[in-house]
Amino acid sequence: MRLQKATHYGLYAVLELAQDPSRQLSATDIADIYGISSNHLAKVLRDLGRAGLVDSVRGAGGGYRFSGNSKRTTLMDVINIFEDIGSDSSAASDPGDETDIGGALLLVLGEIDDIARATFGSITLDTLIKTMRWRQEREEKLET
Amino acid sequence: MTTDQSNLQMKIRPAVYSDLQKIIDLDAEVSGLAKNEYWEDRFNRFTERDGRHLIVAASSVLGDVHESVLGFIVGEIRAWEFGSRPCGWIFAIGVSPDHRVQGIGEQLFGAMCDAFKADGANSVRTMIARQDQLNMSFFRAQGMMGGPFIELEKPLD
Numbered sequence: 001m002r003l004q005k006a007t008h009y010g011l012y013a014v015l016e017l018a019q020d021p022s023r024q025l026s027a028t029d030i031a032d033i034y035g036i037s038s039n040h041l042a043k044v045l046r047d048l049g050r051a052g053l054v055d056s057v058r059g060a061g062g063g064y065r066f067s068g069n070s071k072r073t074t075l076m077d078v079i080n081i082f083e084d085i086g087s088d089s090s091a092a093s094d095p096g097d098e099t100d101i102g103g104a105l106l107l108v109l110g111e112i113d114d115i116a117r118a119t120f121g122s123i124t125l126d127t128l129i130k131t132m133r134w135r136q137e138r139e140e141k142l143e144t
Numbered sequence: 145m146t147t148d149q150s151n152l153q154m155k156i157r158p159a160v161y162s163d164l165q166k167i168i169d170l171d172a173e174v175s176g177l178a179k180n181e182y183w184e185d186r187f188n189r190f191t192e193r194d195g196r197h198l199i200v201a202a203s204s205v206l207g208d209v210h211e212s213v214l215g216f217i218v219g220e221i222r223a224w225e226f227g228s229r230p231c232g233w234i235f236a237i238g239v240s241p242d243h244r245v246q247g248i249g250e251q252l253f254g255a256m257c258d259a260f261k262a263d264g265a266n267s268v269r270t271m272i273a274r275q276d277q278l279n280m281s282f283f284r285a286q287g288m289m290g291g292p293f294i295e296l297e298k299p300l301d
Contacts (some may be wrong), residue, residue, distance in 0.1 A: 038145075074281075114274055115274070116276075118274035118275075118277075118280065119290065121277060121280075122277055122280035122281045122284050123284050124281060124285070126285070126286075127281070127284050127285045130285070130287070131284075131287065131289070134287055
């Protein structure tokens with residue numbers, strides 16, 4: 001599945017910062033790491049700030065710092081700032097939805113949406129960062 | 145495995161018959177359902193059996209023989225269901241609500257994985273309801289991810 005660009009940028013930024021909450025990074029620093037637009041990322045960081053996940057630090061050497069709770073914040077919490085995944089209330093009905101085939105197809109799409117929401121909702125920022133580290137350790141172990 | 149916390153000792157060990165009622169009570173507290181016959185059946189089929197494990201986190205005050213059960217985990221080796229190679233399956237875990245976020249679940253999970261590895265398995269699986277965010281988050285925090293199988297079901301009317 002594909003996430004919207006802003007959502008992706010938001011996840012990159014919040015996960016990068018959550019790795020070390022004592023560290024400050026500018027929008028340009030983060031954009032350089034992920035090869036993305038710093039202008040677009042700056043807007044995303046403002047949205048993350050309004051959601052209470054990052055704090056901006058003013059002045060020389062300023063930037064952004066993670067201010068949330070990485071053990072309680074899930075990927076779904078971040079995604080919800082930027083888009084709705086399969087929310088019934090957000091989906092406008094399409095022509096054909098009221099037909100039998102349309103209804104059967106909606107069941108299948110609903111199943112996929114339910115799985116996506118359950119998956120994103122069960123992975124905290126802390127868990128994703130730990131998963132990344134476990135994978136790195138496993139790859140290093142397999143190489144030796 | 146033993147953990148000390150002031151004068152409280154906690155042990156991760158295989159369940160014994162004297163743990164049965166404590167497990168029934170803990171499971172009833174956690175799940176809201178008392179399942180006496182279910183747990184009696186589990187005890188008969190899972191204690192001291194190859195490839196089947198019922199492990200508890202038991203706590204006692206130093207010098208006292210009486211133990212409380214703070215958590216449990218149940219699992220077994222399953223093989224060849226729809227081509228699945230032998231792997232460990234965890235199908236129950238519970239930790240006393242008063243003792244959560246203390247690493248007990250993590251220790252129980254670790255002990256079960258060690259038991260599965262000793263049985264020759266090289267992977268562990270479980271099946272969690274989509275709405276069960278607590279257990280889903282717990283198992284993911286132990287490094288588990290979506291596997292190659294999908295649970296399917298149909299009502300029998």
